[in-house]
Amino acid sequence: MKILHVISGGETGGSKNHVLSLFESSSSHDMMLAVFQKGKLYEEALAKGINVTLFSQKNRYDLSLLSNIRSFIAKNNIDIVHSHGARANLFIRLIKLTSSFKWVVTVHSDPDLDFMHNKKMSTIFAKLNKWSLAKTDKIFAVSERFKSMVKKYGIPDNKIVTIYNGISFDQGKVTTSPSRKDFSLGEDDFVAAIVARLHPVKGHLTLFKAIADVKKQIKVTVLIVGEGDLKDSLEQEARQLGIQDQIRFLGFRTDIGEIFSISDVSLLTSKSESFPLVLLESAREGTPIITTDVGGVRQLIPDSSYGWVIPVEDAAALSNALIQANQEKVTGELSVKGKHLKKYAESHFSLQHLQESIAKEYNKIYAE
Known part of the structure; x- marks a missing residue:
């Protein structure tokens, strides 16, 4: 055939x-x-x-x-x-x-x-x-x-x-470069990564509002991977919200696994998706997920032991999830959640x- x-x-x-x-x-x-x-x-x-x-x-x-x-x-x-x-x-x-x-x-x-x-x-x-x-x-x-x-x-x-x-889970967890030091980040810093083209449907503005809400409560750095026509306007929005120091625009990259590997959580803030491969890539690295309730994400994250599923365009819910994830990093619960997610994803997807x-x-x- x-x-x-x-x-x-x-x-x-x-x-x-x-x-x-x-x-x-x-x-x-x-x-x-x-x-x-x-x-x-x-x-x-x-x-x-x-x-x-x-x-x-x-x-x-x-x-x-x-x-x-x-x-x-x-x-x-x-x-x-x-x-x-x-x-x-x-x-x-x-x-x-x-x-x-x-x-x-x-x-x-x-x-x-x-x-x-x-x-x-x-x-x-x-x-x-x-x-x-x-x-x-x-x-x-x-x-x-x-x-x-x-x-x-x-x-x-x-x-x-x-x-x-x-996706293939054969490659295992990434252990190669880049490291947090390459981004001037310490091991105790709370790091979130979002891999998505810079397009309105991906919901970056909701993310920015959430970061502005939590910046006085937690120290978070967001690594933004992706290209698109919205880059200039998003950079301007970050400056207006006073979060330019928390946001890193990394552009297009091929080392997505490595980026997730050095992150504490991955983010998906889209208004619509099908079943995002990027979430499986995060799961492969054992990196917990905070995602909007779109497409088939609840098949990957059936309950809170695997990650966070929040309403679309809800900056307050995203803020709360980020605060909880930061707290769980301190207690060690976050890494357990990542291992749980990886095992489940590997057996189902x-x-x-x-x-x-x-x-x-x-x-x-x-x-x-």
Whole structure:
């Protein structure tokens, strides 16, 4: 069976890592990858030896590449096309009109929030994405909440399967550099890390309000990993709130495990998510999590012995969680919570389980 994964290629976060992880181990399927632009995903795919093809566009609205993709699918006898993201979904939907391959989609995010920083684009692309999803053969939702969301688009329940994300836990806890000394941090300092693109949906402003609330009660440093258009405005907001000394903008980094390893807690303050891979990366390092109640996070953090789940855009709740986590660091309870989280995540959200679940669905679709 030949599988072609299609994604725009501009992704830098969870969806990028998810797609690359599907190629990490041997498979009975012949898998290829197609992207529309050079970027970190394309570069990492090449470095990993993945069979990746670049279909270049003059701009993101250039549809001239559709015929090239269609020819590629026919020439390589592709059985199943697996698309990821709004642009890839739309292009495959247009090709599907005149092709006979099976088509599956993984829904990584809420279409209504993907372009929330641009209301005009949000309205147009959300409608196009939903139109595309309606014609798929199967949809993989990465949480039960996302399955419910997709059903509201009028898609039958039997076309939607919940498959939670997974990662490899084989590498174990990171013990290499960087160290806290590289960031002028001491072992007694309370350090929180947030790995997320600088985008409105990620909720950095709520985090900043919480840090401003607690700065007189606890000494906390936040390591912010990620890039995005909001960087300048977020830096300005930090200065206005008087927390610029507590915030470190680290930009894009590839050593996410190392960053979590030197942190006391990891943060996720998003307004919407599916099932964030970044939380599994935190769990792999035994780093406890404070997260908003989005997507499938309660499957990873079923109760308070694993971490904190707080309401969306609730700075007061985030402040309380940070204070509690700081107290638990002092008592030693925080490290116990991290070990508990790691053990649970490793047994429920392995990469092997993810790959086996997807392969099972591929076989079903192919046999239909």
